[in-house]
Amino acid sequence: MPTENLKIVAEAGHELTGSLEMPTGLVRGAALFAHCFTCTKQSKAAVSVARALAAEGIATLRFDFTGLGGSEGDFGRAGFAVDVSDLVAAAEHLLERFSHPILLVGHSLGGAAVLAAAREIGLERVAAIATIGAPSDVPHVLHNIDGDIEAIRTNGEGAVKIGGREFCLGRDFIEKVENIDLLKEVESLRKPLLFLHSPTDAIVGIEHAGALFQSAKHPKSFVSLEGADHLLLKEEDAEFAARVIAGWAHRYLPLRDDWPMPEVGIVARTGHGKFGTEVHTGSHQFVADEPKSYGGDDTGPTPYDLLNASLGTCTAMTMKMYADRKGWPLEGVSVHVTHERKHEEVCDHVEAMVEGKQMQSLNRAISMRGDALDDTQRAKLMEIADKCPVHRTLEGVLHVHTQET
Structure with a gap:
């Protein structure tokens, strides 16, 4: 997916780093992703969900909260209230x-x-909300901090470990949580609202x-999210959650x-x-692209794939329609079509070429069941x-007429 790196100014004036995952096609909507406690926008869940939503036409912004990842500010003195204000700032960027x-x-x-930021963003500007492994009480996160919380209350700050990483937390952080x-x-x-949660989550229980x-x-x-851990470290768990959210979001x-x-x-119409x-078409839409080896994102079939597909699908449909009309026992058709750009190099009727035109061919292999x-x-x-x-x-006299509209 095309990714835009951007900066967002937080309420306190420092910069937050963000990555906006854009659809390769047109945009049907936008989403904002908030990462887990002490994680960053590069967490497996953040990347998987953002890219899955982008594949569904939903531009998705994942960003680092204050003091984490590439964002400025002091995480140890921020707290939950600052996370909420960071979300509001990021949402304003998307909405604008x-x-x-x-x-x-x-x-x-x-x-x-x-969940806490939705009202501050403005409920009329929020389409829907999805959470993964969310706690029902914010102070629950304090149980995952390895340190003397009471000493921090008394002394104003102190060293702690969260997920094996060292941080210096201030009294404000505790109180804001x-x-x-x-x-x-x-x-x-x-x-x-959509709540996704693992029944075996050892950090934030299913209750x-x-x-x-x-x-x-x-x-x-x-x-x-049966069998998943809290951080969705398994690729298949993160991708499953992403697909569920993307499918659910279509309605909203x-x-x-x-x-x-x-x-x-x-x-x-060109995308991003x-x-x-x-x-x-009149009732469908999909993305065409080029493979990564050609500099594309490989998010859809190539133009020549579509050309091959038009011949292959029409062939299969026509054969089935004829067999059905005759009442013949045709159980199915498989059509493999390939495109050959320099057909004159392998064929024996080069005299049929039109001067100045390259001879090309579509090669069709048909299997009937x-x-x-x-x-x-x-x-x-x-x-x-x-x-x-x-x-x-394709074999008839075909003209292509072009005009600017």
Whole structure:
């Protein structure tokens, strides 16, 4: 996916680093991802979810909270309230650029943060909210801190370890973590909510998901991440969560009104990758691209793949239609089409070339399934393959007329 690196100015004036994952095609909406406690925007969950959403046409911003990753500021004196203000600043950046209500997604404490930040962002500007392994009470994170919390309250600051990493926490951090009633916030949201949680989560127990779900009002959904650990360290767990969120988000980030849906033909419109191009028919849309070896993002078939596909699909459809009409026992057709650019180098009829034109060919290999088909039926179906409409168009007299509109 095309990735834009950007800077966001936090409420306190320092810079937050972010990575915006853009669809290779057109944008149907935008999402903001909040990473887990002491993680960064490079966590497996952050990257997997952001890229899965981008593949669905949802531009997704993942960023580092204050004092983490590449962001400026002092993590040890920030606390939960600062995380919320960071989210508001990042959301403002997205809303200014994309103008439509956005999807909020948060992992672990980042999940609690998006739930708490939604009201400050503006509920009318939030399309929906999804969380992964989120705690139902924010002070729960203090249990995962290896250090003397009471000494920090007394002395004002102290050294601790979180996830094996050393930090210096201040009294403000502790107090800002404690002063939030998350369940009350969730109860008042009344926005579409999706809670994903592992029943074997050893850091934030499944009871937290139950409490959040019970407090939330409909529409709300719960998905069990069976077998996953809290950080989604297994690639398949992170990708599963990403696919679920991306599929769920479709309902709340509908197609934009300005997308081209032509009554006839297709419309191809450039997207955000080097070659990524959105293709629209009257009722469908998909992305065409080039492979990474050609500098593309490999997020869709190439133009020549589509040319081969037009011949292959039309051939299969025509053969099946003919067999159905005749009542013949054709069980299925497989058509393999390849494109050859310099056909004159391997063929023996170069005299047929038009001067100044390169001779190319489409090579088609057809396999029919159906043991009850006799030889006569098979021969006739091969003859019918050459009469499919796309075949006739490609071998007929074809003009391409171009005009600027």
